[in-house]
Amino acid sequence: MRVRWIIALYPWLELWSLIELGVAKGLLTVVLWVVLTFTVGGVLIRRAGANSLARLQLARLEGQLSQQFLGDDMALAVAGLLLVIPGLVSDVFAGVILIGPLRRGVLTLLVSRLARREDRAANDSEKVIIDGEFEEVPSKSLGKDPRNTP
Secondary structure (H helix, E strand, C coil): CHHHHHHHHHHHHHHHHHHHHHHHHCHHHHHHHHHHHHHHHHHHHHHHHHHHHHHHHHHHHHCCCCHHHHHHHHHHHHHHHHHHCCCHHHHHHHHHHHCHHHHHHHHHHHHHHHHHHHHHHHHHCCCCCCCCCCCCCCHHHCCCCCCCCC
């Protein structure tokens, strides 16, 4: 239920942050801020895409793929997307993503919370046991359809 409220209030919070910036610094500052963050976000998205393609081609040649590098490229793309959204709240989140140690700390926190939630859900739910029988099939009849044999 809380997530719905956050999603409903988020655009208004972004708008309010821009209005407050305009009141404090002026309309020109707001317009420059939005144009600057939009441009930087677009550059980050392009760079992340180019880096991902280059790393994928290199991984294809070497035969191994590094998840950390692709994760960093995805983080750049998400930060770029947040910067393209006008407003100061999304810009703060983009800043957290762009700073490596903060990104890793937030990621560790989220993963541990999700693991605890999964553990709680596994302990609370009933375990399902499927009971059944099996019959070993001789190796001679593996290629034949048992329904067609008399």
